[in-house]
Amino acid sequence: MATIATDQDVVTLVNVFTVSPERQQRLADLLVEATMTVMNRLPGYVSANIHRSLDGTRVVNYAQWRRVEDFEAMLRDSAAQEHMQSASRLAISVEPHLYEVVFADPTSQAGGR
Amino acid sequence: MATIATDQDVVTLVNVFTVSPERQQRLADLLVEATMTVMNRLPGYVSANIHRSLDGTRVVNYAQWRRVEDFEAMLRDSAAQEHMQSASRLAISVEPHLYEVVFADPTSQAGGR
Numbered sequence: 644m645a646t647i648a649t650d651q652d653v654v655t656l657v658n659v660f661t662v663s664p665e666r667q668q669r670l671a672d673l674l675v676e677a678t679m680t681v682m683n684r685l686p687g688y689v690s691a692n693i694h695r696s697l698d699g700t701r702v703v704n705y706a707q708w709r710r711v712e713d714f715e716a717m718l719r720d721s722a723a724q725e726h727m728q729s730a731s732r733l734a735i736s737v738e739p740h741l742y743e744v745v746f747a748d749p750t751s752q753a754g755g756r
Numbered sequence: 757m758a759t760i761a762t763d764q765d766v767v768t769l770v771n772v773f774t775v776s777p778e779r780q781q782r783l784a785d786l787l788v789e790a791t792m793t794v795m796n797r798l799p800g801y802v803s804a805n806i807h808r809s810l811d812g813t814r815v816v817n818y819a820q821w822r823r824v825e826d827f828e829a830m831l832r833d834s835a836a837q838e839h840m841q842s843a844s845r846l847a848i849s850v851e852p853h854l855y856e857v858v859f860a861d862p863t864s865q866a867g868g869r
Contacts, residue, residue: 644860645760647805647818655807657816659772659851675859683863692760694768694855697824701853703770705760705818711810738772740814742807746788747757750796 645690645707648747653689653707656714658739660730664699670733671695671702677726682706685720687713702734711741758803758820761860766802766820767827771852773843777812783846784808784815790839795819798833800826815847824854 662670671693678691689707696702708714717723731737775783784806791804802820809815821827830836844850 644862647758647760647803654810657770657772657807657814657818659770671858678859678861679863683861690760691859691861692857693859694770695858696853696855697767698853701770701855703853703855705770740809740811740816742809742814742816744805745784745808746791746804746806748791748796748804749757750792 645692645705647744649744651707651744653709654711654714655742655744656704656706656708656739657742658704658706658737660702660704660734661700661736661738662702662734666733667695667699667702670730673726673730673733674702674704677723677730681720681722681726682717685713685717685723687716714741758805758818760857762857764820764857766822767824768855768857769817769819769821769827769852770855771817771819771850773815773817773847774813774849774851775815775847779846780808780812780815783843786839786843786846787815787817790836790843794833794835794839795830798826798830798836800829827854 687709694703800822807816
């Protein structure tokens with residue numbers, strides 16, 4: 644579970660994988676495994692949230708890190724690199740960008756209903 | 757504020773706008789305005805969360821709708837269409853996809869520290 648808000652001390656990675664539909668589930672599973680075995684043990688990790696597009700062609704990882712430096716250190720970690728390379732091989736393209744939250748609707752309704 | 761979790765009754769729109777850096781802030785402002793004047797009054801709206809990439813080249817709207825049908829009804833709403841067209845004109849490309857959350861790390865740390 645993660646919270647999106649403007650007052651959190653995090654940097655957000657939105658990583659969009661374009662994928663062929665027959666590989667979508669495998670890629671999602673691999674990202675979950677990478678999160679639970681490698682990423683969540685690294686310094687500055689806050690959350691990772693894996694999404695599967697309803698049209699079968701995308702997987703998105705919405706992840707939060709404490710600081711840009713923590714994310715950059717992850718990129719240099721050899722176990723993380725191995726997982727990222729496996730994910731890249733399953734995907735057609737990978738588009739990672741780091742973001743800041745500039746607006747989170749204060750009137751938004753609670754989920755889970 | 758929004759929550760990402762697997763047990764919520766929502767469908768998630770991740771809309772990635774590619775933009776020239778000098779137009780990034782204008783596009784983010786326009787999406788905030790569209791959310792507060794049009795989108796959040798439509799049936800099935802749950803949340804919208806606007807993100808600006810640190811490299812200046814992307815704006816992401818991470819939005820939640822109650823059902824796919826609510827999102828599709830929004831696409832047919834004339835005021836929403838007007839805002840979406842203005843956003844498209846500011847962007848180089850627009851990549852909207854609907855998603856389901858397949859994994860939200862249960863061990864994730866709270867934000868805001």
